[in-house]
Amino acid sequence: MVLIRATDDRCLSLQRQGRIGFYAPLSGQEAAQIGSAAAMEANDWVFPSYRELAVALYRGVSLPEIFHQLVGDSKDPTKGRQMPNHFAFRDQHFVSASSPIGTQISQAVGAAIAARYRKDPIAVIAYFGDGATSSNDFHAGLNFAGVFAAPVVFFCENNEYAISLPRDRQTKSATLAEKAAAYGFPGVVVDGNDLDAVYVAVREARRRALSGGGPTLIEAQVYRFGPHTTSDDPRRYRSQQEVEAAKKDDPLLKLKSLLLQSGQLTEAGDAAIWEDAKAAVGQALAEAERTPPVDPHTLLEDVFQSPTPRLVLERAELDLFLGEGVSKP
C-alpha cells in the first residue's frame, strides 16, 4: 500500500513535469483495492476500470511494467495505444481497461458465464466507481448476472465523487449496495479503509459465486484524496476541510497504527518501507524513461488478426511517409 501511495505521489508530479501525459490517482482506495485483490485467486479474472493500479500490482504485475505503460514506451504491453492507467495484463487475467464508464460490468458477467460453461472453478471480479452505478451496463450487467446466477463479484469503490459530482447527485438510493436487491442478490456495504473487512467481504462473495450462489454487489466506501485525474481540479467542487476530514480515515494510517499496536511494525520499519518504495518507483521510472519509444510502424498492427488489403496499402503509405522523413516520429 505504501508502494502504491508512493507511485501516486510521484506520478502526479511527473504529469506536472510533462514526463507522463496523464494520471488517475487512487490515493485513499488502497485498502479497498488490495483487500479485494487479496481475496481473489490467481486464476480468477479481473475486469478493471482505469483506476485499479493496485489490483494489477497485487496480482503480480511488476512496477516497471506499470511504468512502461504510464510512459507508453516500446515495452508497454499495450504498445502505447492507450492513455496512462488503461492497463491490460493477460498473464495476470487483468483485462484491458477502457475509458467509457461501466462497460466492463456486463463483460465481466459474460466471462463468468463462460468460465462456468467451461467448468473452470474460478470467479470474476468487476471493478467500478460510484459514477458507474448510473451507467447502462451497470443495470444490464447486474440484471444479467442475477438472471444467470453468474459467478461474479461486483466491487464498487464508492470514492464519493464522479469527477465533480458528489455521490448524492448520482442516485437517490441511500446506499449503492442496496441496488443489488432489485436484481435479486445481496448487496454489502463495507468500510473500504478497513483492509480486513474488505478482504472478508470479497472472500465471502467469491465463495458464494463459486458455490452457485450467484453474484454479490460490494460497495466499498472510500474517499478519493486526489483529483479525478491530473486533468481535474477538485478545489472547484469540494472544500479542503472535507478532504482533510476524510484523510483522518486514511487506510495507510489505519493499517500502520494496527501494525504498530500489534508490534508487527516500528516507526523505523515504516520509514524504511517508505524509502524502499520511493526507490523502487524511481528505478521503475528510470527504466521506462531509458526504454526506446514506440516504433511508429506498430501504428497499424492489431486492428485485425492479420491486416486487411486496405491496411496493407496504408502500411506502404506509412512506410513511404516515415522513410522520406515527411513526418518525424
Place this chain on the structure above:
Amino acid sequence: MTELTLVQGINRALLEAMRSDPDVLVLGEDVGVNGGVFRATEGLFKEFGADRVIDTPLSETGIIGTAIGMALYGLKPVAEIQFTDFIYPAYDQIVSELAKFRYRSGGQYPCHVVIRAPYGGGVKGGLYHSQSNEAYFCHTSGLKVVVPSTPADAKGLLLTAIHDEDPVMFFEPKRIYRAVTGEVPDGDHRVPFGKLRIAREGTDVSLFAYGAMIPPALEAAERLSAEGIQAEVIDVRSLVPLDEEGIVASVEKTGRAVIVHEAPRFCGFGAELAALLAERAFYSLKAPVARVTGFDTPFPYALEHVYLPDAERIAHAARTSVKAG
C-alpha cells in the same frame, strides 16, 4: 447440396458450427425456446439446451457486453440483435469495446464476437424495423462487416464469421429471408471474406449492390439486356474487408458504375465505393459514378415502396450512365 431459403442457410450454419465446436453458442432475445422471431435459431435450443442457446433479458448492451466477456474468455458467441434498428443501445459496446479490444490491449485480448442483425426494408416495418445501418460499423476500425444475398452465402459467410478471429457484423437481409431459395453446399462450406461475387457478367455497366438489393439489381440487368445494355451485377457481400481489386477490375472492364444500397445516400457505403473508383479507376470511367439509394430521410412506413431502390430506378441510372458517354 440442399435447396434452402436464406434464413435456413443461416440456421444450417449455426447448427453445424455448434455441432462441431462446443465453444460456439448463441445468445439473444427470443432465440431459445421461441427459435428467434425470424426462426433463424429454430431447433437449436432443443438440440443444445439453455446453456448454449441463451434467451437473454431485453437489453442489447447486455447481450453484446456479455458476448464480449464470453469471447475474451475464449468462447465463440454468436449474438443476435433482433432487428438492427435496436442495436444502438449496444453501440458503445460494439464501437468502444468490441472493435478496440485487440488494438488497445496490444494484441493481448482479441475479441471474436459474431453479431447477427436482420436489416433492411420492404417488410412494412416502418422507422424501427427497416434500417440499413451498416455504414456506421464499416466506419469503425476493427470490425468486419458482411451481408449475404443468397442461401449459400448466408451459410458460407456465417461459417467463415464464426471461425474468424475478429469481430464480425453479419447483416441479414430479412426481406429475402424466405423470398430467395437456392442450392446450399452441405458440410463445412465457407465463403472467404474480402471476395466479391459476380452475380451476373456484363460488359457495359457495373451495378454494385449487396443483400436485399441484389434481386432488384438482377431484375434491372434483365430489363437492360432487353434494351441491348449488358450490365454486370456485383454482389459486394464483404464490405469490410472490401474486394477493392475486384471492384476496380469490373469498372476497368465496363467503364461505368451504378452503386445501389437501401441506406440513405449521404455518407452511405456507396460513398466509399465511389471514392475508391475515383482514386483507382478514374481513367477507366466513361461516365460519372451514379448512386441509387434510399433517400436522406428516416425510413418511412407508408411510402417505403417509394423510398426503396427498385429495378426501374436502378435501370434508369444505368441507362443514364450509358447515354452519358
